[in-house]
Amino acid sequence: MIAGILGGMGPAATAEFYAKLIARTAAERDQDHLRVAIWADPTVPDRVAAVLDGSTDPYPALLAGAGKLRDLGASVIAIPCHTAHFFLPRLAADSGAPFVDMVAETAEFLAGRTGPVGLLGTRGTIAAGLYQRRVPEVEWVVPSEAGQREVDAAVAAVKRGDIAGGAAHFDRARVDAPLSVLACTELPLAAGKSGKVLDPTDLLADAVIRRCGGKPVDVRPPA
Template identity: 45%
Template structure:
């Protein structure tokens, strides 16, 4: 018997808490009654990746070399699918995945497609994300391609989003940060947004630190959508989850 390598590779570490959360969502998205029915996965979680936003909006160090090392490590492990548990990193990863021969399941594209399938044509969607993701226009472009318009917070409000993300990365997320995000969501709703994208893997964790059970706007979680799409695609590639023969 030759054991086939794990089919799913997760590039994480941006940040580590969001990687924990993404793998938790992947496990929860997998229909399985025993260990053996879950997906074999390799997670490359190297938090030394330089800040993606600093590279996109300023003169920060290029994260490409560390991202390339992670993609190469996953490819060497034999995975075929690549999921990246960081929205902002999608500004850098597509050519690295292609060069390594991995099929990237884009968190951006999966989210835009889901929004297009559930919102009225031409709807406006708010975006809570890092300044890097906002500046990269990743969600703007993917949503425009499916007929949706993206609305981003004004600079003062964006600063509150950035602070809430930083608090999760520092392990200090609290109800204050969640309340700030709720106010930003309210402003986006008042400006015409019909839903919002939690477009940074830390945003959902920041919102969860609050006590408000009723969000002012429907919030879609790209990490959760990505988890379900990874399960669907992995099962297409290897229909029998217990298949151990290559």
């Protein structure tokens, strides 16, 4: 079994996801870990602009990357980028590659929940309604325009390697909800160990581990 990661969107988020995949695999020695193939192409055109106004087109690069991982024999492919999930149905159909869907994993985790849940992500992810359409039962709370600007700034800071700056912006971006979904893969790097957040990359990592026949360690996200 080979776990594929279609990454680079952004690169630090991909490295963090790979580290998480390793940390969440129950293992005593190298040979207990998953075989992993990563195609990380940070030159994929901007996903947010593609969703918001169609001024960019990341799809050909995503399809090319999926094909490379499929040809390497990936048994399952994860995309540690929420906004790119907008393209997932088309990508899965066109490539025939076996994807695991981070938004679907998160929806499954949230099943049965009602009440307010914060949604912190790019303007593309929010405008596409990725989470709102998948989990209509909860009351999604998105940031104010000022708060969204802090989310945007946190994501941009992480992308240029400024984790401390990202954390400062993230701290000012909170919404009024008992739990917030970190719906952008740069945000876990900025959020640190806050207990009030649900990090879908945790769920994505565990799904990949299970599908590859491995055993996730018992680290539960907040309920």
